[in-house]
Amino acid sequence: MTTFVDRVELHVAAGNGGHGCASVHREKFKPLGGPDGGDGGRGGDVVLVVDRDVTTLLDYHHRPHRRATNGRPGAGSHRTGADGQNLVLPVPDGTVVLDRRGNVLADLVGEGTAFVAGQGGRGGLGNAALASPRRKAPGFALLGEPGEARDLVLELKSVADVALVGYPSAGKSSLISVLSAARPKIADYPFTTLVPNLGVVTAGETVYTVADVPGLIPGASQGKGLGLEFLRHVERCSVLVHVLDCATLESDRDPVTDLEIVEAELAAYGAGLADRPRLIALNKTDVPEGQDLADIVRPDLQARGYRVFDVSAVSRKGLRELSYALGAMVAEARAARPKEAPTRIVIRPQPVNDTGFTVAREGDGLFRVRGAKPERWVRQTDFSNDEAVGYLADRLARLGVEEELVKAGAREGDGVLIGPEDDAVVFDFEPSIVSGAEMLGRRGEDHRLNELRPAAQRRREREAERGLEEFDPFEPPE
Known part of the structure; x- marks a missing residue:
């Protein structure tokens, strides 16, 4: 059964906003006491948060679809709908968030780092x-706006200071098991390590983490073996350690050739791995043949500029020297790391000539309007309500959409699309209508109030005959 997953596709959907309420206050003798419809609640967000107790993306492998709760609709008596609850998804430290095209949206490093995915x-x-x-x-x-729905890719890149790289069965897992308290699977067959293992090492006052990366073979950078799947875990490491097997039973292998092959794969993968400081650990020197081979290849490796250590995970030979050398290199890399710049607030004022929308001709008699405001207003409109459509027309006219359509060459009867290509609303352009309110009558008037005025006028006449001056003009007639 899979227990470690470092790449998943995640489908998130934020909560929809609640609809506003259209309500009129009513009580005895006041059938139209004024509008009292409340606003709808906000939909919940989907938030990715780094949690140190989470080490794998396995949970999202089994359940890739996640959705936050919707906001509640408003109600009469000025009651606002409840907001939807945010959905918080814990992810491991070092998770990279990408879109379906491979663009990096966020790099989540550090406990508590958060990213609003929806x-x-x-x-x-x-x-x-x-x-x-x-x-x-x-x-x-107004209708509530739909929540943001996104298809994301989560990739885990281990956050470690040192990476142990080398051929399969070179002894990397054995080294990390004796350098730290990690207990990886160890066996005498290739590709025993199927997942990166992390261990914490203390060398004097320096504490650093070591990652055991699954074995690399020729073609790993192109996807052969397990290399491409786990090479991403080497990207964040400050120091690389080549673990070379000096007691291999394969006749066509030797430490120098293994080093050249692994270096070629690291260079082909890129990501700046060619510039990382590295050293070499000649492993399995507790075997006589291994020590003899180490003595032969050591001068060649040192001539190439590498620091070489003879080590053995069985006898623990040279491990103290290796751990302290790695600690010094990690401390040097941390000191050279640029300090985080103070947070700056960038203010980007809107240009004075920015209308907030664009009008483009897309064919003979077809125009498309794009912009945050027009598209949002269309989503908020209930097209089954004529008054709501008139309100939308008023807003678009005040924004200048109709004027720009005329400048672009739109004529009466042309098609006007507002919104993206896959979800646009189509209108017939009618420039003779200045605003939507004219479709419903004079501005500021309500047809329900107009229906009561004749009855109120008759009652006023009756009260005047009786000599009464004070009366309620909106009281229902007898």
Whole structure:
């Protein structure tokens, strides 16, 4: 059964915003007490957070679809809907978030580092919030915005200071087991290590982590064997240790050839691995033949500029010297690492000539409007409500969309698309209509109030005949 997963596809969906409420306050003798519809609640976000107790992406391998809760709709009496709960997904330290095209969206390193993978939709405004001196009793509310849905790829790159690299069965797992408290699987057949193992080593005052990377073979950088799958775990390491087998039973192998092959694969993989400081550990020198071979190849390796250590995981020969040498190299790399720059707030003011939208001709009699505001307003509109459509027309007219369409050559009856190609709303361009409110009557008037005025006028006449001056004009007629 799989217990370690370092690459998964994750499908996240944030919560939708709750719809606003269209409600009118009613009580005895006041059938139209004013709009009192509440706003909808905000949808929950999907957030990735680094958790030190999580070491694998296995949970998302089994359950790749995650969704936050939706916001609740508003209600009458100015009651706002409840916000949806954020969905927090713990990920291992060193997780890289990419989109489907391979673009890096976030590199999560450090306990508590967070990334909002899906933004929750905003709740729609109720008709109480939409009321104005011109529109005293809106008979509509705005819809909640849909939550953001994204397809992501999560890749785990181990956060370690030292990486042990080499051929399969070179003794890397044995070395990490005696250098630290790690207990990897050890056997006498190739590709025993199927997952990277991490161990913590203390050398004097320096504490660092060591990663045992699965064995590399020729063609690993192109995907042969397990190399390409786990070479990403070497990217973050500051120091590389070539573990060379001096007691191999294969007649066509020797430490120098193994070193050249592994170096060629690291160079082919790239990611700056060619510039990392490295040293060589000639392993299995407790065997007489291994020590003899180490004595033969040591001068050649030193002539190439490498520091060479004779080690043995069985007898623990040379391990103290190796651990302290690695500690010094790690400390030097940490000292040379640039300090984090202070957080700066970048202010990007909007240009004065930026309308916030664009109009482009896409064919004969077809125009497309793109922009954050128009697209958001379309998503918030209930097209089954004529008054809501009129309100949308008012907003687009004030923004200048109709004027720009005329400048672009749009004529009456042309098609106007608002939104992206896969989810656009189509309108017929009617430049003679200045605003949507004209479709419903004069601005500031409500047809429900108009229906009551004749009855109120008759009651005013009756009360005047009786000599009464104070009366409620909106009281239902007898």
